[in-house]
Amino acid sequence: MKCENCQLFKLTREFPDGTISLTCRHITSWCLECLVGYLKEAHHQCPMCQTELSEQDVVKFNLFWEKANFKINLESFSQTHDKHSGPTDETSGNIYVVLLNGEKITLSFSEDKTVKDLKDDLYDEKKIAITQQMLIYNDIELDNYDNTLKSYGINANSYIQLIVVLYSIPKDLALTNLNFDLSWEFPNSGCDYLDGTCMMFEGDKFWRKYDYISMNYPDIKEIWHCGDEMKYNEAKGKHRISARLDKLPNAVCQLYFILSSWRSPTIGLFKNIEFKLYDPANQGINLCEYTIQRAADSQAVILCLVNRSRNGMWKVIPVEETTNGNAKNYSPIKEKIKSFSLFNTIL
Missing domain, CATH: 3.10.20.90 (Phosphatidylinositol 3-kinase Catalytic Subunit; Chain A, domain 1)
Structure with a gap:
């Protein structure tokens, strides 16, 4: 897509996690370089329709541009475009x-x-x-x-x-459960909880969560969270989430598995964290391998997505995105999920 400002083919959609959620959608017709330059000149309006942008929108774009590890060498890219502006x-x-x-x-x-x-x-x-x-x-x-x-x-x-795709679960497989096991030891500062959560979505709408509070629902008894299973004398705890994928409503196509810290500011303060996502029929394969130290400085990490495909297959896809938020306040985690390029996507 051409940038309407500089007329070069610089896509605004090539972000690591998809496009940014914005007050005004017209703004995506400008390339990111032009847009950031425009906003840095103290403009807080969409350059296309003059809609007022929030301070948060402006900060989002500036942060994306400063921290992006996906940026193209735009000068080189422009030269390439100019060189091939004729027949290619x-x-x-x-x-x-x-x-x-x-x-x-x-x-x-x-x-x-x-x-x-x-x-x-x-x-x-x-x-x-x-x-x-x-x-x-x-x-x-x-x-x-x-x-x-x-x-x-x-x-x-x-x-x-x-x-x-880490793993594909065939439609006709008699799957008993998809299990997520989590265990941890308390931080040095005292008793704390490392929460395992599964968030489920119907299209772009949040359906329900399974965590230490919302352990089960009466309509689907085959999906449950065990709640806190604590051994306080050993300073450790564990969680298990079990899901019968074939019992989910057809509209529920995405399940996100999340770890988050309850009291401690970061996950890295917990000791001996172990987790495993697996098909009980094949327990030897961990479907969600992740080095937890990579999330050590974060309050939460979205580990993986279990995604229903058009053909009825379930695919396990690594996400491995850190975020703020925890079981006291899931809002930052939900917003992070909605920013993913795969959110509400049926593959």
Whole structure:
């Protein structure tokens, strides 16, 4: 998409977690570089429709630009655009594969390159198993290995989304439970709780949560949270969430598994944290492997998404996003989830 200010093809949508939630949607027709420059000049209005922007909107864009690890070298990008402003050769060059965390992988493109060739290249580059690669272009999954990229409308300079799928649960599998086990030891400062929570969404609407308070609901008895199981004499506790995926309403397509600290300011103050997401029929596989030290300075971490696909499959997708919020106040966690590029997406 062209920026309406500078007329260059600089997409505002290539953020690590999707577009920012804004007061005014017209603003996404400007590229991020132009928009941040405009806002830094003390303008607090949308450059398109003059809608007043909140201070929070302005801060969001500035922070995104300052901290973004996905930024393109815009000067080089502009030169490339100018160089190819006339007729271009779309049969060779580079394509760009973008992960959910914003990392961009540059790979060579040719018009006879197949989906399998691309997945092989990604394996060579990132060592991501081919069976765990889900490639999306224009909201369509590249699921036919023998098809060329060009048959999907992909040309040189195209951007493709890569989603790493840790595990797929077939529709016809007689799944007893999907279990999430969590255990921890108290911080040095005294008794505290590390909360395991599952948040479920119907499309873009929050459906319900399962945590130490909302342990079960009368309409679906096959989904439950065990509550706090504490051994105070040993300074430790544990949680378990168990879910029968086949008992969920059809409209519920996304389950997010979250860890958060109750009293302590950060998760890193807890000792010997262990967690595992698994299918009881195959307990040897942890579906959500994450190095918890990466979230040590955060109040909460959204570990993974269990996502229902169009074909009825359930896919476990790593999220691994830190955030504020906890079981006393889930609002920051909900807002973080709604900012994800995969939120309300049926793959």
